Every structure is written in C-alpha cells, then in structure tokens.
C-alpha cells in the first residue's frame with residue numbers, strides 16, 4: 001500500500017521530509033501540501049511533489065479524502081491544533097518536536113489519543129533512531145554498569161535573531177530531554193540552569209551558552225551544555241559514566257586527514273546532515289505503521305513528558321541555580 005501523505009508546513013524540515021518520502025523511502029507519496037506562506041508550498045510542489053494538491057489550511061488538508069496520514073512540520077505553536085485535528089479524523093500523524101508548546105497542550109493531545117484508545121501520533125524525536133545513540137544504549141545497558149552521570153553538549157554554529165533564551169530549551173535541549181529518558185530508561189525529578197558569562201556572539205534576547213542539570217528518579221545527574229552560537233560547527237556530544245566504565249556517543253563518520261602538519265577531522269555544520277539517516281529511519285517507521293492505520297515510535301506521552309520537563313527548565317532559567325521539581329502524572333496504559 002502507498003500511504004498518501006499530506007504535509008503541513010513546508011519550511012526547512014517539511015521540505016526535507018517531503019524529499020525523503022518521495023525520493024528516498026518506500027511506501028509513501030506526498031499528495032497534499034499546505035503552508036501559511038503559499039509560495040513555500042508551491043516551491044516544494046515544483047521541486048519535489050509535482051502531483052500534490054495545495055490546500056488553503058492545515059484543517060482542510062487533514063479532512064481531505066486524498067490524505068491517509070499527516071506530517072506536521074509547521075512552527076511549534078501551531079502543532080497542537082493540527083495533531084488534535086488528525087486524531088479527530090482518525091489519521092496517523094507524525095509531528096515534529098515540540099508536540100505542543102505547553103504541557104497543557106500536550107496533555108490535550110494525550111487525552112484525545114487515549115479517548116480513541118489507539119496510537120495515532122509519532123513525535124519527531126529522531127535521535128532514538130540514530131545508529132550512534134542505539135549503539136550507546138546497548139553499551140550502557142550491557143557494559144558500562146549502572147549509569148551515574150551523563151555529560152552532554154548540544155552546539156549549533158549560529159541561530160537567528162528570533163531565537164530567544166527559552167528556545168534553548170523548547171527548541172534545542174528538547175532532543176536531549178527525550179533521548180536521555182530513552183537511553184537511561186528513567187524519568188526526571190528536577191532541573192537546574194546555570195549561566196556562564198554571555199558569549200560575544202550571543203545576541204540581545206539570548207543568554208548563550210547555558211548549562212542545564214537534570215536529575216533522574218534513579219539518581220543519575222545529567223549536565224548539558226547548550227551553546228547555539230559556538231561558531232565552529234554543529235556538534236552533539238554525550239558521555240555516560242557508569243559503575244564499571246564510560247561510554248561515548250560515536251562521532252559521525254568522517255575522513256581523517258594528515259595535512260599541513262596537522263591531524264584533522266571535519267565537523268558537520270548543519271543538523272540536517274548530522275541526523276540525516278535517523279530522519280530516514282523514523283519516517284520509514286511512520287510509513288510502515290501508517291499503512292496499518294496506526295503509529296509507533298516516540299509517543300504523545302513522550303511529547304507530553306518532554307513538555308513538562310521543558311517548562312521546568314524554563315522556570316529554572318528564571319531562578320538561576322535553583323532546583324525546580326519535575327512531577328509527572330500517571331502514564332496511561334496506552335503508552336505502556
């Protein structure tokens with residue numbers, strides 16, 4: 001079966017996901033597009049999906065009988081309304097992170113999915129599909145002994161002016177928030193934020209870098225440096241310290257050079273390249289489940305927990321150095 005896909009939001013990642021569905025993966029075809037900026041949808045149709053119909057709104061696209069399943073790749077603030085509409089229509093829905101920009105919004109999605117008693121939503125936490133993180137999880141589960149600490153860094157070369165201090169959490173740290181719950185099979189109990197001096201490239205409404213310290217229910221302490229104007233590259237680092245040994249996230253494959261009296265390893269500069277294979281695998285997983293009318297992978301519950309944790313981290317930014325408690329509600333059986 002070919003799953004007929006409608007995409008809401010054809011910006012950077014919507015366009016890239018359209019390309020992978022039509023040109024890389026099996027089992028799906030982009031048949032519908034919409035974007036608040038119609039020209040963006042038209043450009044994606046011209047370049048990637050010449051047969052796709054362009055819809056006026058996300059709701060029209062979701063309701064169309066042409067569309068079997070939906071990708072929500074618009075700006076975060078609009079995700080909730082489209083995911084709720086997809087659930088109401090009974091259509092599988094892949095939603096980019098964040099599932100919603102507030103914990104209340106994510107809870108409304110969980111409640112709607114639970115009321116239908118069927119998994120329909122996959123959240124775009126692609127690191128769970130990354131070969132490096134999968135190998136790291138295997139090492140942590142079977143070789144390092146019980147984890148005690150995690151040291152991590154999430155570095156982007158630069159961010160635009162509209163990227164403000166809380167976005168370091170909602171937009172960037174959210175990947176670590178999700179992947180460490182999965183990696184450690186654990187949940188968070190508190191968050192703290194510490195700000196070093198502001199880097200010279202940080203702009204007016206952004207305190208960059210920052211360090212977030214998360215503590216888990218099993219007592220693991222995780223420190224994450226978020227530095228989104230690091231200039232030198234797009235760099236994701238992670239080291240897990242266990243009872244018996246230490247495991248590091250593998251570096252992306254790169255040709256090492258001996259050149260001009262130095263030993264050199266190139267570093268990537270764009271998130272699209274760093275996780276290119278993981279986006280392929282997560283969406284192939286989505287197409288496979290959508291063909292059965294359902295969803296697998298990271299759940300609405302994972303999106304909800306990430307939103308609760310993000311809110312706590314943003315509160316912790318405002319109370320620098322203070323531990324902010326994270327309390328989770330009971331997980332519904334649908335997500336066990």
Ligand code: NAI
Nearest residue numbers: 009010011012013014035036037073074075076078096097
């Ligand atoms: P973008 O700004 O390049 O693209 C967003 C597009 O959505 C724009 O074309 C905009 O016109 C459109 N749009 C916004 N609201 C809309 C609405 N209500 N209806 C229809 N179209 C709408 O943004 P980008 O970088 O593509 O990010 C989109 C989403 O993807 C965000 O949620 C972001 O967090 C997520 N993302 C995830 C990444 C990952 O690694 N998983 C990487 C980059 C983005």
Ligand code: NAD
Nearest residue numbers: 009010011012013014035036037073074075076078096097
């Ligand atoms: P973008 O700004 O490039 O694209 C967003 C697009 O959505 C724009 O074209 C915009 O016009 C459109 N849009 C916004 N609101 C809309 C609405 N209500 N209806 C229809 N279209 C709408 O942004 P992006 O970088 O592609 O990010 C989009 C989403 O993807 C964000 O949620 C972001 O967090 C997520 N993202 C995830 C990753 C990842 O690594 N998983 C990477 C980048 C972005």
Ligand code: ISE
Nearest residue numbers: 154156171172173175228271
């Ligand atoms: C972007 O939206 C992403 O999701 C990228 O993976 C992340 O590295 C970046 O900081 C975000 O802005």
